[in-house]
Amino acid sequence: MGTVARDSTERSPEDISKNGGSANPEKLDAGALFVLKSEGSWLHCGYHLTTAIVSPALLSLPFAFTLLGWSGGVLCLTAAGLVTFYAYYLLSVVLEHYAQLGKRHLRFQDMAHDILGPGWGRYFVGPLQLGICYGAVIARTLLGGQSLKYIYLVSRPNGSMQLYQFVIMFGVLTLIMAQMPSFHSLRHINLVSLFLCVTYCTCTTAGAIYIGYSRNAPSRIYTITGVGIDRAFGVFNAISIIATTYGNGIIPEIQATIAPPVTGKMFKGLLLCYSVVISTFFSVAISGYWAFGNQSQGSVLSNFMANGKPLLPKGFLVIIYPCTLIQVTAVTLVYLQPTNVVIERQFADPNKGELGLRNVVPRxxxxxxxxxIATTLAAMLPFFGDIMALFRAIGYIPLDFILPMIFYNVKFKPSKRSFIFWGNSLIAVVSIVLAVVGAVASVRQIILDAKTYKLFANM
Known part of the structure; x- marks a missing residue:
């Protein structure tokens, strides 16, 4: 990946560990001091990474395959996994380099400020990350409400409760859990989240195989859906779905939770995370598409019900839906952290105790x-998935596919004759094209679906 030269101003790990890895700890604002405290291990980092990436959004992967077919789907799923792992590794290298120099970056915005200039951090990367993460909170709140509704319908198929009521219930749960003061305090929740995502993905895979071999198995057609311009936009939409399913957008904030010295710890966390990613993403995508073909829906769980009746033994659904519900709670808390950083920075006093009355009340x-606010928007906009697809194209792709390549090339200046320079440049350029086309495809889909939009709809 390239070596990082040691600077003459580099400080020893012992010096850095004394101040938590920051050159000026006394100047840390309350957001960095309280929310992004650096006390975790590489294992904790792996738990955070897994929760941020392996979420119920992966249940849409069989649908993406309907727009790409077998070969295109497997190729895109593999390529996106390789590129994101590489991009996150590059970010960790840059972050470790600054930590070795005694100037540890705790936020994406801080990286952009030092590498690209103050304007990039303040007016582009900071707002972009905050917007995409808060959008993810809204989307996950909606998904949590839908998971509650699924559980309700399994026990009462003709029940009269509406989706917005379940969204509000999930919002109340999130409101209580959101009071945990720091990102590091989520480590045990995210460990549970790791086991839960493996559990519901295993059950989803087994359920798809069960249905595929049952006498109620749907007819399976693997031809790519859509014709002409619809097929073209469908392909780009599918690529965007797959790419952003790997999306994270908070790598610096996750690495900020690691206790110094940080060298090598993020790489170990990534290895743990991607062992879970590979086992879950590929098993769900392949089994779901195999079982349902081009009838795969936006969430493969929807294919497990036909005419209001489950195609699986209820025991499967009793495991899958609660696991999905609990895990999406952890994912929501993770993506609340950038918002919490801003809140603490604006309203907390770093000179007072983290758990003192002065800081607990505004928190x-x-x-x-x-x-x-997030719960209200999720209840009002049950079609937020369409809007989130646009946010993902213009948010996750720049943060996860473009900026890591630019940061590395600008900071380390590899030779323009080197493979790493041209490889990074090629990934960045292709990602820019995908972001633009994905945004256009998302806007087009929003327009097509606009006639079905209705506030507080029971979808």
Whole structure:
């Protein structure tokens, strides 16, 4: 990947560990000091990474295969996995380099500020990351409400409760959990999340295989859906779905939770994370598409019901839906962290105790307000998935596919004759094209679906 030269101003790990890895710890704002405290191990980092990436959004992968077919789907799923692993590794290399120099970056915005200039951090990367992460909170709140509704319908198929009621219930749960003060305090929750995502993905895979071999198996057609311009946009939409399913957008904040010295720890966390990613993404995508073909829906769980009746023994659904519900709670908390950083920075006092009354009261008020707003939007906009597809194209792709390549090339200046320079440049250029086309495809889909939009719809 290239070697990083040691700077003459480099400080020893012992010096850095004394101040938590920051050159100026006394100048840390409350957001960095309280939310992004550096006390975790590489294992904790792996738990955070896994929760941020392996979420119920992966249940849409069989649908993406309907737009790409077998060969295109497997190729894109593999390529996106390789590129994101490489991109996250590059980010970790840059972050470790700055930590070795005694200037540890705790936020994406800080990286952009130092590498690209103050304007990039303040006016582009910071707002972009905050917007995409808060959008993810809204989307996950909606998904949590849908998971509650699925559980309800399994027990009461003709029940009259509406989706927005379940969204509100999930929002109340999130509001309570959101009061945990720091990112590091989520480590045990995210360990549970890791086991839960493996559990529901295993059950989903087994369920798809069971249905595929049952006498109620649907007719399987593997021809790519759509014709002409619809097929072309479908291909780009599928690529965007797959690419952003690997999306993260908070690698610096996750690496910020690692106790110094940080060297090599992020790489170990990535290995743990991607062992789970490979086993879950590929098993769900391949089994779901095999079982349902081009009838695979936006979430493969929807294929497990036909005419309001489950195609699986209820025991499967009793495992899958609660696991999905609990895990999406952990994912929501992870993506709340950038918002929590902003809240603490604005309203907390770094000179007072983290759990003192001066800081607990504003934390309770403004974090609760943040969750209430997200819950209200999720309940109002049950079609938020379409909007989130646009956010992903213009948010996740720049943060996860483009900026890591630019940061590395700008910081380390590899030779323009080297493979790493041209490889990074090629990934960045192709990703820019995908972001633009993905945004256009998302806007087109929003327009097509606009006639079905209805506030507080029971979808």
């Amino acid at each position: 309770l008020i403004f974090r609760s307000l943040s969750v209430i």
